[in-house]
Amino acid sequence: MSELNSKIPEGPLANKWNNYKEHAKLVNPANKRKLEVIVVGTGLAGAAAAASLAELGYQVKAFCFQDSPRRAHSIAAQGGINAAKNYKNDGDSVFRLFYDTIKGGDFRAREANVYRLATESRNIIDQCVAQGVPFAREYGGLLDNRSFGGSQVSRTFYARGQTGQQLLLGAYGALERQIGLGNVKMYSRHEMVEVVTIEGKARGIIARNLITGQLERYFGHAVLLASGGYGNVFFLSTNAMGSNVTAAWKAHKKGAYFANPCYTQIHPTCIPVTGDYQSKLTLMSESLRNDGRVWVPKTKEDAKAIREGKKTAVDIKEEDRDYYLERKYPSFGNLCPRDIASRAAKEACDDGRGIVPSGLGVFLDFADAIKRLGVDVVKARYGELFPMYQNITNEDPLKTPMKIYPAVHYVMGGLWVDYELMTTVTGLYCLGGPRG
């Protein structure tokens, strides 16, 4: 049994990270050159770590299974990135971001790590802007912010609906720069299949070359896993096809403890499953719940008629509809938190009131919003989302309600790490998605 020692630095919460940095051991430049680090995965965590370590002078080997490091699934994040910049002067601070994050994590996350994240959030925005990430701007040229679920301040930086893509391409640029300078050796189309340990310490990996099929052996003084979350252990999820959690699983088999695997975010607004051939689920942005009303018929008979195509949404009279989120949670209504909205949708469908042929789907209706605001305003608000929905389902959400159902989206559990991000295997570190 490994002993769990979180190595949280001494001192008050706000001073821990500084204390740590001021007393961490330094490595002199001549020695850095002699140390090799393996980074598995090139998403936001992996690409940034590989580039940063190479900039510091370490020899880095980076691995990804795609044809290019630019394709990691961080690219699919849409909404934005939070930072305690307080640019809006609305009372934001490191502590408030820390508090909101802890609360969002159901008070289970490690406070020292979250406080460090909140502190560093400001530097992350600085770094991204310096890399040329085209964040949204105000007319005065300063950075724009918007508010997001779970906070009362505007601290979200965004690049249209493609924030993840832009952040990743910034990190990818930094990584390619180091590849060009010869400080990172990039192995694309490689999949890690084993962590190699020597005398109990992680000292390298075995990777499969996905072109030749050969197993190849790579040495590193330390191994960093940044290989993403385990959403695809579920049959269908919103994750990319290649996000197969092999690397984290192999590390676990090698002795790295797994933490909080129950922590899976079931996102309430995904397009329902339509057939057994389906390869993945598509997320529709949560922002739709600002104007959409979620409902199912009050009676099982009406729901059955809709499932069988004998009735459509418009045939169900207003008084025969159950706007169950508004009914159950009058103060939050359709904007209740994700887990609550997901659970309520499942309850309605388990009750036999689902409205798609499989029985697993509810309506997200924009008819009232269109009546109140007009088609043009609704269209402008959800400009990219409606055509995307229509492309996939062949139904126009301006004319007929969207059909949605919860789906596995994001995982918060993963390999257990201490304050230094080391797993319970000495020398094996973990960043980003696979981390618990």
Added chain:
Amino acid sequence: MKFNLKVWRQKNAKAQGKLVDYTIDNINADMSFLEMVDVLNDNLTRKGEDPIAFDHDCREGICGMCSMYISGRAHGPHHAATTCQLYMRSFKDGDTIYVEPFRAGAFPIIKDLVTDRSAFDRIIAKGGFVSVNTGQAQDANNLPVDKADAEKAMDAAACIGCGACVAACPNSAAMLFVSAKISQLALLPQGGPERNNRAINMVNQMDEEGFGNCTNIGACEAECPKEIKLTNIARMNREYLVASLINE
């Protein structure tokens, strides 16, 4: 639905490839094109045949990995969509569909529909970045950016690096891809200090990789899933010209 498929099969980079006929039945109109290929591959595997190799990952149109040339069009018949965003209802029952890889001298075929697009990475490595190490950045609001410029930079930055522009171009030019990155960074103050070297180095690497030149055909813009504009190429040419004069 039933389809006749003519799919490019090629064992490896050196082997001679050819179009192979397949028929596929019981396809649901709501299936994506890639899911149809999944079913075909499942059928082939059950018969003990080699499944068709193809690139794909996110299947939501943002990673840029999927790359099929479908009946003469990069990413298929729709405008502003990737292969993974193409659904079978776009075809008629009984249609014959040609499926080929993204063809270009600089994108050698690895197997079947999989090509090597690493030339794009090597071009980015020559200057598609701002040289700022982690921890060296100043406060983000110290660099105001005109909103209109930021929007234009974002338009260019939307490129997903799929290579449809190259595949669609009769010259196999990569000008749209390269100009999108050069434009993004030329429009932002962060890109200023390295502007001239970036234009020269990236264009030189593009030539070295064997991509062709632009003759203003515009097929790249027409086929780009992210609607990157030709004006970026004009901007890149300007950047390159200015840089050449200054470097002289």
